[in-house]
Amino acid sequence: MSKVVAIMSMSLDGYVADSHGSVAEVFDWYTSGDVELHMGGSDPMTFTVSEPSAEHLRGLTSGLGAMLTGRRTFDDAQGWGGNHAWGPAFVVTHQVPAGWPRPGSTVHFVTDGIESAVRQARAAAAGKAVGVHGAETIQQCLNAGLLDELQVDLAAVLLGSGVRLFDNLADVPALLGNPTVIAGVGVTHLRYPVRAVDV
Template sequence: MSHVIAIMSMSLDGFVAGPDDDVRQVFDWYFASGDVELPTGGSDPMTFRVSEPSARHLRTLTPRLGAVLTGRRTFEVAQGWGGNHAWGPAFVVTHAVPDGWPRPDSTVHFVTDGIESAVRRATDAAGERAVGVHGADTIRQCLDAGLVDELQIDVAALLLGSGVRLFDHLATAPTVLGDPTVVAGVGVTHLTYPVLKEQPAHDEG
């Protein structure tokens, strides 16, 4: 099975969006942290402008990815990525397929029968490459199901104080992680943690 990597930006105090669902500050480092230009590809391409350390980090990460898994909320905010995500086929976990989808020539797929099915379909599509999981709720579901192999967390240099937390209400916490790899960028710190598959038993007493 493909490697499953949870990928998300968050503030230092753990929020991926503000109280009004505004994600701009958390993701600002992608567009204003340096002079290195990185085009994203896909149907709705963007150009990142990051520092050299962040560019090296992204150049190492993104070629590993062969599919993306996310939730309906992220799909809506991203307006369906123009029909083709830069990381490869996209699998959206949802209760119902949105109106107007799926679309011809699109590589966006909708999974209505749960997170395990979504991960299975995404890993099949990714082949020998990894699946990138994006979106707070989808990442939490994958962690609770024991389906994440690695966390790639980009910690933006700000404190939001309130909003949407990335790791709220984990059913399986505490989850023990391996030693991190740390890349210090400009306005962001990139943390990579392996998720240990052999977790210590939780003390019920």
């Protein structure tokens, strides 16, 4: 079965966006090096990262088969032009936005909850991992016991306020396994397995 993996950039003090909703500071590491990485999708991007970060991103993206995200991330990314660079995207939302779904798009909308979204994304991933974006979506997956791994790109910045990644957790403490740590330029890449709780 496909692993469900949270993927987020976060400030050292736990924020994924500042008080104005901007993510610029936590994503500065995407331009902190001289190794070019080209991402596909309808709206292709090129990152210039350090070699350790490039190796981290290559390993991450090659293992992804689908993405799961929330409506705010979808809106902020303007729907990725209809095709996310890392595979078909499943957007958890209460209402499908106007003008969607679009012909030729690999963006799907799930209005019947996080469990259904994870099930659909796993089926689309065809054995590869499902990446999860967005603080609220990650929290929902953690609270439902659906998350297998946390990958946090810890940016070298303190934001002081904003959108926190781990604000609304139902079952704490949440136990994590030993981390894998990769030091980049302006970022530390942390990867934790989420340990199942014995009942």
